[in-house]
Amino acid sequence: MLQIDFSNLFKVSGDHGLAEKELDRVFIRLPACLEQFKNRAQDFFRVIDDTAAVAEIKQFVRERRERYRDVVVLGIGGSALGASCLQQSLTPLYGHKARRPGPGLYILDNIDPVMMREILDVINLKRTLFIVVTKSGGTPETLAQYFYFQALVAKAGGRVGQQFVVVTDPQEGFLRRAAERDGIPTFPVPPRVGGRFSVLTAVGLLPGAFMGVNIDKLLRGARVMRDRFLSPDPRINDSFRLAAVQHLLAQKGKSINVLMPYAQKLIRFADWYRQLLSESIGKAVDERGETVHAGLTPVSALGVTDQHSQSQLYNEGPNDKLIMFLNVKNLGPRVNIPSPPSGESTLAFLRRTSFNELMDVECQGTQRSYTENDRPNLAITVDRLDEDHLGQLFILFQGATAFLGELTGVDAFNQPGVERAKQVTKEILLARQGAKKRT
Numbered sequence: 205m206l207q208i209d210f211s212n213l214f215k216v217s218g219d220h221g222l223a224e225k226e227l228d229r230v231f232i233r234l235p236a237c238l239e240q241f242k243n244r245a246q247d248f249f250r251v252i253d254d255t256a257a258v259a260e261i262k263q264f265v266r267e268r269r270e271r272y273r274d275v276v277v278l279g280i281g282g283s284a285l286g287a288s289c290l291q292q293s294l295t296p297l298y299g300h301k302a303r304r305p306g307p308g309l310y311i312l313d314n315i316d317p318v319m320m321r322e323i324l325d326v327i328n329l330k331r332t333l334f335i336v337v338t339k340s341g342g343t344p345e346t347l348a349q350y351f352y353f354q355a356l357v358a359k360a361g362g363r364v365g366q367q368f369v370v371v372t373d374p375q376e377g378f379l380r381r382a383a384e385r386d387g388i389p390t391f392p393v394p395p396r397v398g399g400r401f402s403v404l405t406a407v408g409l410l411p412g413a414f415m416g417v418n419i420d421k422l423l424r425g426a427r428v429m430r431d432r433f434l435s436p437d438p439r440i441n442d443s444f445r446l447a448a449v450q451h452l453l454a455q456k457g458k459s460i461n462v463l464m465p466y467a468q469k470l471i472r473f474a475d476w477y478r479q480l481l482s483e484s485i486g487k488a489v490d491e492r493g494e495t496v497h498a499g500l501t502p503v504s505a506l507g508v509t510d511q512h513s514q515s516q517l518y519n520e521g522p523n524d525k526l527i528m529f530l531n532v533k534n535l536g537p538r539v540n541i542p543s544p545p546s547g548e549s550t551l552a553f554l555r556r557t558s559f560n561e562l563m564d565v566e567c568q569g570t571q572r573s574y575t576e577n578d579r580p581n582l583a584i585t586v587d588r589l590d591e592d593h594l595g596q597l598f599i600l601f602q603g604a605t606a607f608l609g610e611l612t613g614v615d616a617f618n619q620p621g622v623e624r625a626k627q628v629t630k631e632i633l634l635a636r637q638g639a640k641k642r643t
C-alpha cells in the first residue's frame with residue numbers, strides 16, 4: 205500500500221507549514237464532501253469494476269498482438285497522457301532496443317508535421333494498428349491525424365476497417381458514426397468519465413494491454429485505493445488528506461504544487477497529474493456562478509535531475525509552493541558504484557554504496573534542506589513501481605482532485621476553457637477557408 209508522510213509539514217515553521225488542528229478543521233468536512241461528490245454524475249471510481257470491458261480488451265489484444273509490427277495511438281490530452289504514463293512507467297526505458305515481445309507502440313499526442321512525417325520512417329503502414337482515442341469524437345487534432353493515416357493506409361493498400369480501432373463515446377460524435385459505417389471496431393469511453401479521469405477505461409487499458417501491461421493488476425491496485433477514497437474516515441481516506449493539505453496550503457499562498465518523483469520512469473506520471481490538476485481546478489467561476497479564477501499551478505520535476513535545475517528556486521525562491529515527493533522504495537536490483545581510489549579521501553562518501561542508495565539519500569537530503577528552509581513538503585512512497593502501485597497512484601490523485609474541487613467549490617469535471625479553444629480553432633479554420641475561396 206502506498207504511504208503518505210505529512211510530517212515535514214508540521215516541522216516547517218510559521219505560516220508556511222500546517223498544524224494538526226488546522227487539518228482537523230478540514231477533516232470534519234470529509235463526510236459532506238463525499239456526499240457532494242457522490243451526487244455528481246461521475247464514474248471514474250466505478251469503471252474499475254467493469255470486468256466485461258476488461259475481458260473484451262484482452263481478447264481484442266490477444267487476437268492482434270502478433271499480427272501487427274507497430275501500434276500507433278492517436279489522441280491528445282486526457283486521451284493520450286494516461287497511455288503515455290503507462291508506457292513510461294511499466295515498459296523498459298529504452299524500449300526501442302529492449303528485447304521484448306509485442307509490437308512497438310508510439311503515441312502521437314501532437315500535430316507537429318515533423319511527427320507526422322518522421323513516424324512514417326519507423327512504422328510499416330500495412331502492418332500497423334491505429335488506436336484512435338477521442339471521447340468527444342470531434343477534437344480537431346485527433347480527427348486530422350485520423351484522416352491523414354487513414355488516407356496513407358488506403359494508399360499503401362492496407363485495410364482501414366481492420367487496421368483502425370476507435371475509442372470514443374458509445375453513442376455520439378463523428379468517429380462513432382464513421383466507425384459504424386466503415387466497420388471499424390470500437391471501444392466505449394463511459395459517458396460519465398471525463399478525459400483526464402479516463403486512464404482506467406479503454407482509453408488507457410487498450411494501449412496498455414498492447415504494451416504488455418497487466419491491466420488486471422492495475423485495476424486491482426486502483427480498487428484498493430478506491431475503497432479508501434470512499435471512506436468517510438479521514439485517517440483512512442488518503443485522497444482527502446492530500447486534498448486537505450493542498451487546499452490549506454493554497455490558502456496560505458502555496459498555489460504551486462510541484463510533483464517530484466524520484467524515479468526516472470515516473471516523470472510522465474507527473475505530466476499526467478499536471479493535466480489532471482490544471483484542467484480540474486483551474487476555473488473562472490465557482491459552482492454558484494461567482495468569478496473566482498481558482499486554480500493550483502502544477503509543476504512536474506524529476507529527482508535527482510532537477511536538484512540541479514529547479515531545486516535552487518524551490519529552496520530559496522518565493523515560498524509559494526507545496527513540493528510533493530514521490531518515492532519508490534525498491535528501485536530493483538542494487539547497482540553498485542565502484543569505490544573511488546583509496547587515496548582520494550575527499551571522495552570517501554562514494555565508498556561501498558550503490559545508485560539505489562545514492563538516489564534514496566539524495567531524496568532525503570533534498571527533503572531535509574527544503575524543510576530547514578521552511579518549504580512545505582510531503583512524501584508519497586510506493587514499495588515498487590508496478591501495476592498494483594500505479595493503479596493506487598491513479599486513484600489517489602484522481603480522488604484528491606475530486607475532493608479539491610469540492611473544497612474549492614468548483615466543478616472539477618468540466619473544462620470550458622479547453623472546449624472554447626477547440627471551438628475557436630474550428631472558427632478560424634472555417635474563416636480562412638472562406639477567405640481562400642474568395643481569392
Ligand code: PA5
Pocket residue numbers: 280281282283337338339340341342343346398399400401483619622
Ligand atoms: O480532460 C479532458 O477532457 C481533455 O483534456 C480531453 O481529454 C482532450 O481535450 C481531448 O478530448 P477528446 O478525448 O474529446 O478528443
